[in-house]
Amino acid sequence: MDFLINLMPVVVVFAIFWFLFIRPQKQKQQEHKEMLSKLEVGDRVVTIGGIKGVITVVEEEELKLEVAPEVEIGISRRAVGRKDNENTDITEN
Structure with missing residues (x-):
């Protein structure tokens, strides 16, 4: 049980990074790829x-x-x- 409690901050930090940095960057890359295909x-x-x-x-x-x-x-x-x-x-x- 203590292991899960200690792991919780790491999961929260990863979730924050995902929604603030990784996900928007992937969306931007997808939009750029789509723009290139429609030239x-x-x-x-x-x-x-x-x-x-x-x-x-x-x-x-x-x-x-x-x-x-x-x-x-x-x-x-x-x-x-x-x-x-x-x-x-x-x-x-």
Whole structure:
């Protein structure tokens, strides 16, 4: 019985860590994975390296981004950090 009472604080601390850190991180990873699977031509994205561009070609594991007028780069799908919701045009500069 004493063993269960001594184990209780450890279980409570683990539960707190689960709900505050582990569970939200897993949900965020799942949302990012879902976003990557739904990328399509015309989406504005920002890579994990900070490069902004518009998707011009979507292949299974690779994308082509137009980063300037008539300048395209190839990147891995996993290199996309997020969708860019800004309404900026890459031809403005």
